Amino acid sequence: MKARDSLLLILIVVAAWQVFHWIVGDIALRSPLVTARHALALLADPGFWPHLRETLLAFAEAFAIAMGIGLFIGLTLGASRLAGDVAEPILVALYSIPKVTLYPVILLIFGIGMPAKVAFGAIHGIVPISIFALNAIRNINPVYLRTGQVLRMSPLSATRKILIPAALPEIVTGIRVGFSLTLIGTLLGEMFGAQRGLGHMLLQAMTRHNMDAIMALTLLLVVFAAVVNAALLSLDRHLHSRA
Amino acid sequence: MTRVGLLRLAVIVGAVVALELLIRTGIVPRFTIIPPSEMATALVGVLASGKFKIDITVTLSNVAMAIASSMIVGVAAGTLLQGAPAVRRIFDPLFATYYAIPMYAFYPLLIVIFGLGDMPQICIGFLLAVMAVIINTINGLDRVPRVLLKAAQVHRMSVWRTARRIRLPYATPYIFTGFKLAVAYSFIGVIGAEFITSSRGIGYEIAYAYNNFDNPLMYSLILFILVIVISVNMSLHTWEKRLMARRRR
Incomplete structure (x- = not known):
């Protein structure tokens, strides 16, 4: 049933794309079939793989940093009511600023290259991960913690048996959101300050008006993001339904 | 305080x-x-010179267009989808994956379709904002108590009247959350798109100042955007609190 719905959705999206293609014409938008063919050709091209590797490497580093710092900020601030109250609006304000305007600052600090991309990806991910982690800790039902006290659980086993299972679903939701934003940040970073990577390829295709490359890259990025997100989403739903 | x-x-x-x-x-x-104090003085100088009046107006009006269009389309689409559970079930995975899609990847396409004008930037802002409005509208409409809807039936209210008098007012706080997100996403989308490629706007001017190593100008414009976005955000936050407080009575 669920698989059928997903399939139907993909069909609808492809059909809408095809219709849109007919309306705006071949110069502005390639058809789904042509794009898929170009995407496959791109995947078969050995020149493509170093770019993909570079992007994945930068993304993996950025995501690891975002998780580390984000969880650290969220969990430490969430542990104290006062710190959480003080910090949450600041974090939400940080979340809402257009981080792309901070890109020049990152470039001035790190210079062009891998560190700048990683840093830019990471700053996109840190804030949402820390907001979700903070709220995950704050919203734990106090009854659970008191029960732990009554049962005289040691701090270690209380953390393992109560704190982590109770906060995990929310934290995973934050990580899912952080994943998407880190990917966007890394790609944006590559668009301006890089010599390699998918973002760089996309910007190059853009300046050369290479429609086939633009469409094929966009398709690959969207499919990658959607597939990973679907996997994280099912983990997310699984954890939430268990709680 | x-x-x-x-x-x-x-x-x-x-x-x-x-x-x-x-x-x-x-x-x-x-x-x-550069030190924050120098950013602030540079910003005062920039604003007083009036050099970027056009850019500021263009950016703010594009953001406003993105917010307005995403609110109209989002609330309408949310209401329709909430009323049609079969369709909604099909689109459910799309809601969940939507924000995983790197929206800026569509920017080159939008430039090819609309040309280098204000439209591509507004579109990016709209695309980022609209889903937040749809999701929050559906979420709000889902929470309307059955009792209220039954009361409407008893009074033989029309569908339109029920929507206007019961459903939408009840969902207002949730739609407001969507509105808040739409504002943030519209700023992010429009300014980000300006930064990538465009011919005017504050995002464009920041990129331009950066390329010319004009740090005082660049930092003053960055500061300007931060101040605008954060103050808009804060005032919406206060407004929302007041809205919620009135409701809780």
């Missing part, structure tokens, strides 16, 4: 002062970041 509010202010002021000191003492080199 409450104790928490004062503490928050102290944290922010402390961070700014720390940054100022780090730069003044030379621990952070000057060509990387």
